[in-house]
Amino acid sequence: MGTGQQAPVDLSVRIGSLTIANPVMSASGCFGYGVEYAGMVDLSTLGAVVVKGLFLKEREGHPAPRIVETPAGMINAIGLQGIGVHRFISEKLPELRERRATVVVNVCGTTVDEYAEVSRILSDAEGVHALELNISCPNIKEGGIQFGCSLGGTHDVVSAVRKVTSLPIIPKLTPNVTDPASFARAAEAAGADAVSLVNTFLALAIDIESRRPKISNGMGGLSGPAIRPIAVRMVYECRQAVKIPVVGMGGIMNARDALEFMIAGATAVQVGTANFVDPLVWNTIVSGIGDYLTRHGIESVDALIGSVDMGKH
Amino acid sequence: MPFDVAATVVANLALSHDYNVLALDAPQIAEAAIPGQFVMVKAATGHDPLLRRPFSVFEILRDASGRATGLSLLVKRIGVSTGLLYDAKPGDTIMCLGPLGQPFTLVDAPSEGWMVAGGVGLAPFWTLAETLVARGVTTTLFYGARRNDELFYLNFFRTLGVELVLTTEDGSGGEQGRVIAPLERALAARPADQPVSLYACGPEGMLAATARTAAAFGRPCEVSVERIMGCGMGGCYSCIVPMKSEGGGFHHVRSCIAGPVLDAAQIVWD
Numbered sequence: 001m002g003t004g005q006q007a008p009v010d011l012s013v014r015i016g017s018l019t020i021a022n023p024v025m026s027a028s029g030c031f032g033y034g035v036e037y038a039g040m041v042d043l044s045t046l047g048a049v050v051v052k053g054l055f056l057k058e059r060e061g062h063p064a065p066r067i068v069e070t071p072a073g074m075i076n077a078i079g080l081q082g083i084g085v086h087r088f089i090s091e092k093l094p095e096l097r098e099r100r101a102t103v104v105v106n107v108c109g110t111t112v113d114e115y116a117e118v119s120r121i122l123s124d125a126e127g128v129h130a131l132e133l134n135i136s137c138p139n140i141k142e143g144g145i146q147f148g149c150s151l152g153g154t155h156d157v158v159s160a161v162r163k164v165t166s167l168p169i170i171p172k173l174t175p176n177v178t179d180p181a182s183f184a185r186a187a188e189a190a191g192a193d194a195v196s197l198v199n200t201f202l203a204l205a206i207d208i209e210s211r212r213p214k215i216s217n218g219m220g221g222l223s224g225p226a227i228r229p230i231a232v233r234m235v236y237e238c239r240q241a242v243k244i245p246v247v248g249m250g251g252i253m254n255a256r257d258a259l260e261f262m263i264a265g266a267t268a269v270q271v272g273t274a275n276f277v278d279p280l281v282w283n284t285i286v287s288g289i290g291d292y293l294t295r296h297g298i299e300s301v302d303a304l305i306g307s308v309d310m311g312k313h
Numbered sequence: 314m315p316f317d318v319a320a321t322v323v324a325n326l327a328l329s330h331d332y333n334v335l336a337l338d339a340p341q342i343a344e345a346a347i348p349g350q351f352v353m354v355k356a357a358t359g360h361d362p363l364l365r366r367p368f369s370v371f372e373i374l375r376d377a378s379g380r381a382t383g384l385s386l387l388v389k390r391i392g393v394s395t396g397l398l399y400d401a402k403p404g405d406t407i408m409c410l411g412p413l414g415q416p417f418t419l420v421d422a423p424s425e426g427w428m429v430a431g432g433v434g435l436a437p438f439w440t441l442a443e444t445l446v447a448r449g450v451t452t453t454l455f456y457g458a459r460r461n462d463e464l465f466y467l468n469f470f471r472t473l474g475v476e477l478v479l480t481t482e483d484g485s486g487g488e489q490g491r492v493i494a495p496l497e498r499a500l501a502a503r504p505a506d507q508p509v510s511l512y513a514c515g516p517e518g519m520l521a522a523t524a525r526t527a528a529a530f531g532r533p534c535e536v537s538v539e540r541i542m543g544c545g546m547g548g549c550y551s552c553i554v555p556m557k558s559e560g561g562g563f564h565h566v567r568s569c570i571a572g573p574v575l576d577a578a579q580i581v582w583d
Contacts, residue, residue: 036547
């Protein structure tokens, strides 16, 4: 190679039958339906757009205040406000297709049947590339985390969805369990193509003058840089436990953070809170990963995945 | 659109112990902004505080040729981020994302435009007043503050030809009490066949009272709401306001993209 020439690096990764052009995805609940950002971000340049969670029906979510800033992070209890799967397909998906986004839909349900029904409907829609199963939201009373905190519940949801779709299925795991790796194993055994983690950590912020929680729902989910080291640890543990890809997230703010997750074991990463601070973070992270590979003479990002040397640990 | 700009602070004018006007070099945003829009500002690099904060676009700064070179923010010091913005120095760089949100609906003469401002809620009315006056609309600013020394920018509005109706809670300037009182009297005095539109910005209680008063007199009213925002662009669903749904009930709208200017009659007030 002559001076100044750089070998093109391959940033593509495979999640089941889906190949994405780069390993950077939006995290569900942090990027709306993607279309909100289309005036500023070329949606086709994200590895995938993971959209806000959808139930069968519309939901209004919790009253305000829904968020509070915390040290190097934030707590949210949005309550899974959403337009429901049918309105998503008619109102949002056409624009996502037009903008050539790779679309992963976050699927919610209060019952196993609802997860399956929403998944079935999405599998028939044009322009949906994978399904992320939300069995981990800590902010709603039914469904969500109740499945994700139960090995049997995890198995039931994943196998029910497996029966109705050939799209890649990615259960999103909660960190609010003692051993996330066992949930990754349960998901794999039930037919998941990958797992994603972490969803938010159940947390509480109290106003000391009013002696009440700072958000209307009381507790909420913690995200942002504060959680990153715990999330990295959990991604590592899950990578050791399963053969299917692990999609990692938790406080990624830049390319360095994304690379840390990949070296720990993430095949791809999701970026959430960082997008609130910097809506142009996508290109920074993708090109930063590319620069790292070039600098290290690595041709393909695959070589990085799980390459951490834990030594004797 | 919108633009995320590393804006240089060109000036920081302290108006009082807890109010300041921060002038930012941001021509792209200033050129594009229309009255009622806002920007999301990151007060510090790093992770504490992490999130940006929303501010109405206050003044549009222009050079001698009239070209927009930047904008200013009217800041009330409340917490960490506004504290940092109070202390910002010329030459500092502040990330500024905008313009964001839905603007005020402009009226034309012979309708009048009455602005109702409470405290820091004055902020969106610099641009609205300038724009309405340029369209030949007769305007009034009903402006309430805690004390006389917190009634700001009066000369600007007077010079524009905006009628001022001032109130202070302690009676040290204008009429003692809340701004809703003279507003009600003015609406009561105005013949029904003379159109007027209301625009309000300030504490939530003032907005709700203005909405009630406008409805009672059958006058259109837009409010610029203030909600805690995570992203300002519709990504996080933090900033919701309940709005009336057809057939009863309510639905939540994101005030960053459906607002912050909203039809007061459609809001489900607390």
